[in-house]
Amino acid sequence: MALKQISSNKCFGGLQKVFEHDSVELKCKMKFAVYLPPKAETGKCPALYWLSGLTCTEQNFISKSGYHQAASEHGLVIIAPDTSPRGCNIKGEDESWDFGTGAGFYVDATEDPWKTNYRMYSYVTEELPQLINANFPVDPQRMSIFGHSMGGHGALICALKNPGKYKSVSAFAPICNPVLCPWGKKAFSGYLGTDQSKWKAYDATHLVKSYPGSQLDILIDQGKDDQFLSDGQLLPDNFIAACTEKKVPVVFRLQEGYDHSYYFIATFITDHIRHHAKYLNA
């Protein structure tokens, strides 16, 4: 569990670092980014996990979203892992951008040849938090999760599958109902097999329907001019309908003129960090 520091840069009084370690779950070297706010020098801080979208590494979020100032002010440690195992030499892992490398979909694969390495769900909910808790000044009782697109899907399912584990959850343009969208169908059939009933265990819209009702405040921002929204990859309406029916609190903001990019994320990242800070620093 040795951590190897790849980089460290001072940012808004804190430090933006990148580490590499040998992952037990994924059986490969994994990088993750961690931002330590100034407050972490003197005490334990809450941890907020960011899950990135398709094709991303830990670098996209830390270099493009501009979240540091808000994280520094609210005193949050923000952890951004990679989106999939890398360099596992699995046949076909680099064949397409929406499956395999950079597209782990935050599930534990059950199908060969993926099931050995592609255990991103266990990695982000178990191994990584243990690693972070053991090596950084964070309060294990206070953690939250958010993400973008595929990472938005990952954040939602992590929160919905583990009631009480995360204090809050939010998402930018999440894939809300993967079992019904082309990306989800491709990934789930690849990682989980053809039995669609297994897919529902990783589908936010389905998970809401059986969510036990522990208090969870969900904030979702969605660009109105997001091409994947009109392509039917994200399907937020299904999720909202399910939440309305189950009275799971969601504020869904359809943002006029914004697309799927990090420009959109950068615009509203402060709102999301405040949303989490409200619960993490309560």
Add this chain to the structure above:
Amino acid sequence: MDREAAGAPPDFHFYPLDLYDSEDQLHLFPEEHTRTGRDVHAEMSSEPGEAAAGKAQRDLEEEVDELVHLYALRGAGEWGAELVDGSAPHMEVLDHQPQLAAAGAQRDWRLGVEAEDHGYAGWGAAGHSRELREAYRYAHGRASEEYECYVIPEEEDEDEAALVLCVTCKAPVRAVEVSDEHREHEVIPLSKALQSAKDEIHKNMFKLEKQIIEMENFANHLEEVFITVEENFGRQEQNFESHYNEILETLAQKYEEKIQALGEKKKAKLEALYGQLVSCGENLDTCKELMETIEEMCHEEKVDFIKDAVAMADRLGKFLNTETDVEISTQPDFEDQTLDFSDVEQLMGSINTIPAPSAPVINPQAPNSATGSSVRVCWSLYSDDNVESYQLSYRPVQDSSPGKDQAEFTMTVKETYCSVTDLVPNTQYEFWVTAQNRAGPSPASERAVYMTAPCPPVIKSKEIRSCEEAALICWDSGNLNPVDSYTVELTQAETPEASGITESVVGIPACEALVQLQPRQSYTIYVRALNVGGPSARSDPMTVHTTGSCFHLNQHSRHPWLTISEDGFTVTRSGRKTEKELPPSNTRFTRCVAVMGNLIPIRGRHYWEVEVDELADYTVGVAFEDVPKQEDLGANCLSWCMRHKFASSRHRYEFLHSKRTPDIRITVSPRKIGILLDYENSKLSFFNVDISQHLYTFSCQLHGFVHPCFSLEKPGCLKICNGIAMPKHVTFY
């Protein structure tokens, strides 16, 4: 001696009190005793003669202290002595203050000097004064000696135990050698005998000391009387002198007048007599001439004689016909001259009486001296007039009907002040005063206008607005006439950390005040009205809690279809269908069925909540007071609102400003909406209170003050919750 401790201003003239009410003066002294006593004690205990230690001595010291306290009565004498020096009493006091505890001899000396300065010699009583002084010094000097006698060193005799005293023989004998001759006698240890002897001596000394004190007091009293007599006689002497001078002047004047009148009369008489003498001589000459003429005629010829005789006879006849006045025109003696001394007699008679006083000077009204129903009127005299009583008269000042004579009231008072009661509040009264004594009344003083304090104001409890930092208090004056200003008094309610201090905000010109407060406290607030006469009584108290913001709905803005509950916080739109067009208004909502609240104008953070009917169509938010009343809330740039619509079993939430709303979907319908208005950050945020969910935040430039607004697009009701502490979750927005 600090005279001000006795409650008198430095230049107050005390001696009239001595003259007419010496008891009063005595009452003043006890206040002085303790002070002087302490000073004297300090000096006494530092005398080197008291260096020896021992319990007996401590007892002694205590006794001395007691005596010294009693002895402090000396102060009265000194005080009195200073009072004599009426010309510059204050200076005198200041000069001698540091020497309060000075030795008696020194004070005697000073007394003597003052006495001499004051002119005993002037009327030949210098010798008497010296006698008194010496008598005083004698008493005093003895006292000092006695003090020294107190210091009896304790003789710690080594052989003490061996000695006993034979009471019968009154002689000390050695205990071991109590011989036969003392065997039958009563024997006590020598130390005991010594102690009882000492006690006896102390007792006697104490008695003597007491006597000294009494004598000294008596001497002091005599001194006072002496001075008073001197003073009184001096005044009377002056009085006589001025009166006799007046009489002498009057007499001299009368003498001058009489002499002058006499001379004039004499001159007139002499002139008359002289005139008569002259005419008498003239007649004589004529007679002589006629005689001569007739004699000449007798010697003439007969013819000529006859001729001339006829002419002569005519002339004679004419002359003799002219009456010769031989009456004396003027009598040489005096007419009966009576001298009128009645005025002199009156003057003489008035010598022994006191002159009537001159007009008193009425003081202007002292600040804060009046109540709602009374004023305290004060006046004074120019000089030391002898006054038995004053007549104080007053009447209300009325500008409106000068023709109508207001009733005048008069009362007799002994003092130079009077509290006049049973007056009407906030009203001007004209006062004037005359002094009188046996000789009669003085002229009336000038008239002074006094004013009674106002009635207490009445706080408008239904219009109080507050937030965490301030409260806006409104009240009715409670007075018909205007008052000068108002005072707001704030007391923090009884909490362990509250100081209980009353703060006052003074000089408030209008019937409302914005007062700064501490957050999360309870205050009891009173208002007083003030005029020149003073403050009114407190208004009824009003409690303000600085938790959250409190406002009331503005009834003038209410759309007629809305009803507001008794407590003022539930707004209901009933289901009636009388859709009648209303005339446009600037204050009242006429199309949008809305009502506005009156929020306190403080640019801080305000939070309130609204309980809503999940199925009702409502709009809540803020608007400027001049928001167009014919438009829907949120349909213009002067309002920011959250609107809920329920249609075809779907909830729709809009966050409207200038008719625009973001596209926001909310999965859980709020039953209670929290609204945070943050002037500092120019934000207006909405929350679902029950689940602490943030719904939306407007960024709004609020140059002026906005007010909460509420509307119901369909029948239903809204309940406004005020005075709620801002929940922690809203502080993130």
